[in-house]
Amino acid sequence: MSTSEIDRQWTTRLRRRALEKLPPEKTLPDSQPSYVSSWIYVFGVTTISALIVVIATGCLLALRGPTWWHASSIGHFVNSLHLWSVEIFFFAMVIHLWGKYFMAAWRGGRAMTWITGMVLFLVSIVTALTGYVSQTNFDSQWISTQAKDAINASGGGAYFNLLNFGQMLMWHIVLLPLVLVFLVAVHVVLVRIKGVVPPFEENAGQQSAGASHE
Amino acid sequence: MGPLLYAALLPLNHPGHYIHWHFIEISVANTIVIGLMLLTFVAALVLPFPGRRRRKENQ
Numbered sequence: 001m002s003t004s005e006i007d008r009q010w011t012t013r014l015r016r017r018a019l020e021k022l023p024p025e026k027t028l029p030d031s032q033p034s035y036v037s038s039w040i041y042v043f044g045v046t047t048i049s050a051l052i053v054v055i056a057t058g059c060l061l062a063l064r065g066p067t068w069w070h071a072s073s074i075g076h077f078v079n080s081l082h083l084w085s086v087e088i089f090f091f092a093m094v095i096h097l098w099g100k101y102f103m104a105a106w107r108g109g110r111a112m113t114w115i116t117g118m119v120l121f122l123v124s125i126v127t128a129l130t131g132y133v134s135q136t137n138f139d140s141q142w143i144s145t146q147a148k149d150a151i152n153a154s155g156g157g158a159y160f161n162l163l164n165f166g167q168m169l170m171w172h173i174v175l176l177p178l179v180l181v182f183l184v185a186v187h188v189v190l191v192r193i194k195g196v197v198p199p200f201e202e203n204a205g206q207q208s209a210g211a212s213h214e
Numbered sequence: 215m216g217p218l219l220y221a222a223l224l225p226l227n228h229p230g231h232y233i234h235w236h237f238i239e240i241s242v243a244n245t246i247v248i249g250l251m252l253l254t255f256v257a258a259l260v261l262p263f264p265g266r267r268r269r270k271e272n273q
Contacts, residue, residue, distance in 0.1 A: 037263045037265070038258070038259075038263050039257070039258035039259075039261055039263055040255075040258045040259055042258075043258070087247075091247070091250075091251055091254075094251055095251055095254055095255050095258065098255050099255070099258070
């Protein structure tokens with residue numbers, strides 16, 4: 001195969017483009033700018049850590065089923081871990097959102113990072129709702145019968161029926177986690193490509209001299 | 215005696231408590247969570263990050 005033929009291959013072009021956009025030193029950096037040494041920057045990774053626990057405990061719940069999580073001590077424990085990791089997930093995500101909002105984190109060509117984050121927030125809410133209606137208890141019955149009116153009023157009831165337990169469970173354990181994990185991956189890759197947003201006072205200096213690293 | 219050992223620290227077997235203020239209606243539990251989020255947000259802005267001074271001195 002000639003060099004020009006190799007250059008034209010989609011694998012060659014894709015690899016070169018990926019390496020150009022995201023070289024290894026950006027994918028797994030050795031250092032971060034000095035302004036990242038603040039507690040306000042830890043809430044993104046806290047959210048991802050909580051999501052890992054949510055998915056791991058969700059896998060255990062899926063393996064053993066409702067009788068296990070309702071009737072056994074270890075099932076109760078894993079069910080509680082699933083709930084509380086979701087609480088921490090939303091708690092950290094909202095603080096991450098506030099922090100990024102007041103930093104105007106869409107600056108410097110980071111609009112897509114901001115947009116994927118906002119879509120992740122909305123998808124997470126729908127994932128939590130489908131989780132609440134998949135508990136198979138009185139709470140899930142109450143929530144599904146109340147929430148169905150809102151969905152029906154919006155005209156979406158024909159496609160997203162909160163009273164259809166099988167549909168809600170499949171959205172909760174297949175479709176929405178796939179979307180969430182994909183969007184989290186895109187969000188993190190975008191952060192790696194564009195870097196962490198600098199504070200306002202660093203922004204002007206960084207544009208002329210580059211950020212100081214530690 | 216057995217079930218008592220596993221009982222929640224706070225009594226949860228009753229309807230939730232709600233705060234009513236004009237048109238605003240919110241559960242006490244949600245108010246506490248929002249308050250804790252605000253506290254954590256402010257704490258994250260003002261508390262010193264471990265090792266920050268040492269790193270600045272090394273620069």
